[in-house]
Amino acid sequence: MDEKVILITGASGGMGTHLMNWFKKQPVKLALHYFEQKIAEPATDHCQFFKADLTSEADVNQLIKAVLKRFGKIDIVINNAGISKSAMSWKTSLDAWNETMAINLTAPFLVAKACIPSMRERGSGSIINISSVVGQTGQIGTAAYSASKAGLIGLTKTLAKELASNNITVNALALGYFSTGMIADVPQIQQEQIIDSIPLKKLGDPAAVCKTIEWLISTEAAYVTGQVIQLNGGLYM
Numbered sequence: 298m299d300e301k302v303i304l305i306t307g308a309s310g311g312m313g314t315h316l317m318n319w320f321k322k323q324p325v326k327l328a329l330h331y332f333e334q335k336i337a338e339p340a341t342d343h344c345q346f347f348k349a350d351l352t353s354e355a356d357v358n359q360l361i362k363a364v365l366k367r368f369g370k371i372d373i374v375i376n377n378a379g380i381s382k383s384a385m386s387w388k389t390s391l392d393a394w395n396e397t398m399a400i401n402l403t404a405p406f407l408v409a410k411a412c413i414p415s416m417r418e419r420g421s422g423s424i425i426n427i428s429s430v431v432g433q434t435g436q437i438g439t440a441a442y443s444a445s446k447a448g449l450i451g452l453t454k455t456l457a458k459e460l461a462s463n464n465i466t467v468n469a470l471a472l473g474y475f476s477t478g479m480i481a482d483v484p485q486i487q488q489e490q491i492i493d494s495i496p497l498k499k500l501g502d503p504a505a506v507c508k509t510i511e512w513l514i515s516t517e518a519a520y521v522t523g524q525v526i527q528l529n530g531g532l533y534m
């Protein structure tokens with residue numbers, strides 16, 4: 298059987314590691330992207346690593362070219378790389394704003410843009426953008442982050458409309474707070490306040506993200522496009 302090729306950006310991070318480990322056990326080929334943290338895993342026929350600074354259009358184009366050269370196609374893109382810099386809006390520097398936009402919003406646009414021609418040629422594909430509940434609700438101290446994640450939802454819906462006639466689906470996952478990755482940067486006391494604010498009173502299990510993506514890329518979910526799937530413990534309904 299023709300195995301699907303999945304490109305995961307930010308596979309070196311917390312959520313990316315869970316996604317990598319989840320999909321490694323499945324009959325797929327993985328193109329795993331990293332930037333500064335090399336992934337400590339051996340490359341195999343089914344699992345290859347690609348370094349790129351996603352703030353650079355040249356790097357993004359080179360990344361997609363290298364994955365296509367190695368695997369011949371990209372069936373699924375998971376735009377997972379992202380950063381979060383906390384500061385009140387009036388203390389957020391233009392550099393921090395621009396960097397956040399570059400990684401969280403412009404990079405998914407550039408990655409999608411570079412993948413779309415080959416997906417359109419093949420008449421199939423799936424793009425999944427990892428957004429955040431704070432892009433839907435707003436959150437004190439996250440001006441750049443929440444704006445970038447809200448923008449990603451707009452990008453998702455537009456791409457879904459533009460690509461539907463090519464049988465390419467585009468969806469976003471709006472994540473609440475999960476027990477991996479960037480939550481580690483949040484001080485313990487603040488983590489406790491966050492957990493208290495979540496109706497289900499706990500952080501999310503990254504397996505919920507992996508399983509949702511597994512379903513989204515299945516044939517049974519081929520009719521799902523332009524959606525924002527909420528995984529947030531009841532924070533936003």
Ligand SMILES: NC(=O)c1ccc[n+]([C@@H]2O[C@H](COP(=O)([O-])OP(=O)(O)OC[C@H]3O[C@@H](n4cnc5c(N)ncnc54)[C@H](OP(=O)(O)O)[C@@H]3O)[C@@H](O)[C@H]2O)c1
Binds near residue numbers: 311312332427480
């Ligand atoms: N964890 C949560 O609770 C949570 C909640 C809501 C949304 N999310 C979203 O989930 C996604 C993954 O988050 P995470 O928690 O796994 O974060 P993380 O552990 O901090 O990982 C971030 C990833 O982004 C990559 N990255 C950062 N700057 C980059 C750049 N310039 N070019 C290319 N890659 C770059 C990092 O690569 P290197 O380390 O190799 O440099 C790393 O793989 C993000 O989009 C985040 O906004 C997470």
